[in-house]
Every structure is written in structure tokens, then in C-alpha cells.
Amino acid sequence: MIERFQYDNRIVKNFLFVTIMWGVVGMLVGLTAAIQLVVPSWNFADWGSFGRLRPLHTNAVIFAFVGNAIFAGAYYSLQRLLKARMYSDMLGKIHFWGWQLIIVSAVITLPLGMTTGKEYAELEWPIDIAITLIWVVFGINMMGTIIKRRERHLYVAIWFYIATWVTVAMLHIVNSIELPISMTKSYSWYAGVQDALVQWWYGHNAVAFFLTTPFLGLMYYFLPKAANRPVYSYKLSIIHFWSLIFLYIWAGPHHLLYSALPEWAQSLGTVFSIMLIAPSWGGMLNGLLTLRGAWDRVREDPVLKFFVVAVTCYGMATLEGPLLSLKSINAIAHFTDWIIAHVHIGGIGWNGFMIFGMVYWLVPRMYGTKLHSVKLANAHFWLGTLGIILYAVPLYFAGFFQSLMWKQFTPDGFLMYPNFLGHTAGDQDGLRTARYRR
């Protein structure tokens, strides 16, 4: 007996288009912030100063660009992998519009300075509650689809979606416990060292469970589909899934090395970060090796090109991450632009390129047509790759040399550059200040 049903493509299309829209917005805000660091007069208004735009940039890119892409990819792949329409069209709509409303409220409140002051968790408490509710709606819709599935075994992509859902829920709720004093202002319930630990347990695992595990799920669906090859290793996917989610959660304290966080917690963060290389590279290799025998197609297909560079960037970022967790390297790199370069390899390399590949693969399929121009897509690929290199390489150098200058001493044992801006010893505190103090 065969059952007939229909996949819902409209919800996928909606999520995919807002992904593109918010992606452009998020990047434009990022570009503005980058220009402000060259031309300070671009801080055009109190609501448009760097300190308020930077949280808008990070939130827009993480939760609007990447977030909507997760939902688009998950709604498309879940239906196919489970051989079922999404559990509820209505829940899908609530999920879609609710999430967009959250993003719009972020776009309004962050420039107005309504912030909790915790990185990537800046949104104030009413929006935090809305995020929790919409996340639950997504969870019900996903689990509902899984329950009414026609395929007994859950494919590896779905393991990643499930782990993502449950972990993000936990992280978001625990880190967002705050005491409101008005609709637009609250205080974090935790203080000082404890707040720092909870925040970076959240912050690091926002990277892990919002930017990594759902995207590994997408990789496990879209990469084999685009390459028309089965996943390289089933056993590898089991080992790297469980070890990745187990190890990742411990790594938060590596953001707080040499800080006032207790030593034992710092050491745990370092140890688990180093162990993370194994499952991270397990995922990368499983992705790249899926392409065995299909490498000739990588040359022609822009979708595969995007995926290959994305997975390679994932591999580079996840090798660099553990290295940055070594105390000796962290002592140099922390607080510098090195870290900015590192996160953008992950953000615009891994996440961005996975999304672009997905868009080029999905749109023609859902519209029953061919991609308008493969040439343009190839041009996009090369511009994107060049953009990543031009972005990251100078910042790696800048971060490294800046840190060395911060640490440089004269033969007499004084700081070589006592003024932060880099005036050499001699004009001790900067010209005007020195004069002022006299």
C-alpha cells in the first residue's frame, strides 16, 4: 500500500528568502561597523555608534541570516527524510512570522540601547521570552513531523537537528535568567565570575549549537544530495555526533583564559577544546570524503564549490579554535583582531558558503526550473572566496603584531608602547593628555 501526500515548499521558500534578505542587512550593518573603525565620523548618531551597531550585526547574522537558513534547510530536509509533510502548516506560519517579529524587534531595540550587555544574548527579557516560545513552536513542529513519519530510522541530519533544538533551549533559558526593572531593562541574575562562566558557556555553545550542529545536519543532507553520493561513513557519523555534542559544552571557559575564573575551570575548558579537534575533523572528513569520485563535478557545479570551501573553512576554524585554547597562544591572540578573523572564517566561510550553496540548489528545484546563470553563481563563488581572504588575512596579521607590540618592553624594562594607541615611550600618555596633566 502506498500513501500519497505533499511536501510543503512554501514555508521553505519563505524562510529561504528572508535568509537572503537578513543576510544582506546583517552584512551591511557589519560593513558599516567596519568602516566606523577606519573613519570614526561614520558613527553618525547615538543609535548608530559602533557600540550599538556591533551587537545588531552579530545578532542579525547569527539569528536572522543563519537562523532562518537553519529553518529553511530543516523544513526542506525533514519532510524528505521523514517522508511526511510538516506536522502543522499553522505552526510553521507561527514559527516563521514569530521569528521575523523577533528579528524586527531586535533591529529596533538594539540601536536604541536596550541591551542586557551579554554578547550574543543582548536582547532584553520580553524578546527572550518570545524567542523561547517560538523555539518551542519549532520543536513541536519538528517532533510532530518525526512522530508521524513514514520512515522508521532517523537519518544523521535529524540527530543533529534534535540535539540542536534541545541544547539551544537549555542554553538560552539558563543564560537569560534576569530580573526586569522595566519593559526595556533587566539585570542578569548572575554576577561577576559566575555571570562570565554562564555567559561563555552560552556564548561558546551558541557557536556550537546554532552555527555548527544544525549546519552539520544541513551538510549531511545537502552535500550528499548535491554530489549524488552516499555519506562516506555511517560509523564515523555516529562517533563524531555523540563526541561532538558531549565535548563542545565543556569548552566555554576557553574564552576566559587568564581571567579571574577559577583555574580548574580554565583548565577544563582548554582540555576539552583540544579534544574537540577529533570530532570536528570527523565531521569535516565525512563531508569531504563524501565527494570521493565526484571531484570532477566540483569543477563545474557552483553548489559543490560552495560546499567544499564551506567545509574546508569549517575544518580550518575548528583546528584554529583548539589552538587558540592553548594558554600560550591565547595569551597573544585574545582581545585582538585575530579572534575577529577567526570567527569570520567560521561565519562567512562555513555558514555563509553553506547557505549560498543551499540557495543555489534549492531555488531551481522548488521553482521547477534551472538556475538563471551558472556563470553568475561561479562569479559569486570567486568574489566570496576572495572576500574571505581579503577579510581574514590582514586581520590575522593585525592581531598578531598588535599583541606583540602590547607586550614589548624597552631594554630598561619599560613598556615600548605605553600609550595604547602606539605612541612610543617619550610622549608617555599621548601628546594632548600629557600637556593637559601638566
Add this chain to the structure above:
Amino acid sequence: MDTLLEIKTAYVLRVIGGSVYLTGAFLMVYNVRKTVISGKLIANEDAEAPPLEKMDQAKESGHWHRWIERRPIQMLVISLIVVGIGGVLEIVPTFLVKTNIPTISSVKPYTPLELHGRDIYVREGCYTCHSQMVRPFRSETERYGEYAKAGEFVYDHPFQWGSKRTGPDLLRVGGKYPDSWHYYHMYDPTSMSPGSLMPPYMHMFEDLLDTTTTKRKIEAMRTMGVPYAADFPAHANDHLSAQQDKIVASLKKDGIEAQKEMEIIAVIAYLQRVGTDIKAKEVVEAKPANP
């Protein structure tokens, strides 16, 4: 100006890299638009499949991991346990074991004015460019002062350690400059630090401090265990007003006519307080030795 020049070149290249990347994204927008026009959305895609086979009919053989792949609820619960372990083992001891955060008796809660100033510091996103975490390296203690101790932050809701130094660390900025330095610096950073990338914060000189929230703020802090006296919330604004007067007077000595309700006064109060509590102790201890 060597470091800044070096960084500036990199910052310019970064802008170019970002623009190139964004240009690529615009190509995609065009390409997708053209593709969408040439086709028609298949809103409901036909599919067919046999119904779900009964659990006992599903092959029990094969890899052991197949067991959990048939059980989504168990998958969810076990995932939660697996990710829960690390979080619990790191967070719970940091909250429960007292020795992890040794208390420092000289560390006192912020005054109401300082608390307002701190909230403005948070509002403006100062943490996106300034850390408040002096690490125990000689290069940092030379530059900024005493390294950070866990007990110094017990009243910081939220913590503001930061993660990036586009500007210098501010943990020991308290007492480093006169009030008037901060006044000029916040109005036009380059007037005090030529070449600075910091934006001016003119609106702090126009906007007045909202003191109607003072009571609620202090009460919230008390709820979270910050040891203000029980009757303090009611008088908090008197304390605040007195401290404003002090700062206005100090500015006046340097020839600045400031209005006490301006936000900048609160910001100065906070910046002059940050990281000074452990210094206060040194002073107290030094007194008997040098009468």
C-alpha cells in the same frame, strides 16, 4: 602611532574584503530573482511512500546504534543528558564552592549614581571595544595596573569583562585621570587621545539622567543579594544627588560648568569607581604605618 597605522591598513583591507563578499551576495540576489521569475513555485510537491512499518517489523538487526535511530524521544532525552553533563560539572561548583570566588572585604556595592553610570556603559556597548579584565602578565600590570581578582566582580550584574580591545582595558581606569579628563574625552575622544577611533558621546551631555528608576534598580540589586541597607532604596536619590554635586564641583575647579542631571556625570562617577575598591584597602592599611 605605529600600532594604529598597522591596524588601520588592516582595517581598510577588511572593509574591502567585506565589500567584495557582499558584492557576491548581491549577484546571488539578482540570480535568484531571475530564476524565480523563470519558474513557478511548486508550493505543494507530490510525494508517495509506504506507511510507517510497525516497530517489530523494522529490522532489529544491523548496527547497535540503529536502536536509538528508531526512537526520537529517547534521542532527545539522551542528547540533553550528554550535553547537560559538562554544563553541570562546570557551573554548579562555581556557584556552590565558596573558595572559587574569594570575597574581598573592601569591595562594596556601587553607589546609585555609579550604578546608573554603569547602566549607561552597558547601554552604549562599551564592552564591544573595552575589556575590564587585566590578565596577570607583566605587560598588562605595567600598562593597566593590578591584575583582576574574582572577588572584585561580585556586584557586577552583568559582568563586563569584554572580549575585544579596540581601546584599552578599563578595569583600573578609576582614579587614573581627573573628572575633567573624562568630561572632555567623552565629548570628543580625540581631544584627549589624538588618533583615537572612539566615537564622541555628545548625547550624554544633552540627555538627562532618569532618576525615577533609581529605587527600582537598587531594590532589584537587593533582591539579587547586593547588600544595600533595607531603607536605602528610599533614600538612594538623595545619595545620588549629593554625589552629582561633588562631581560638578570637581569639574568646576577645572573650569567646566556642568549641569548635575546630565548623563555624563553618572558615567564619570562609574568610570572613576571601576576597579578602585582594592586600592581603597591599600590606603586604609597604609595609614597606620605612615601617620
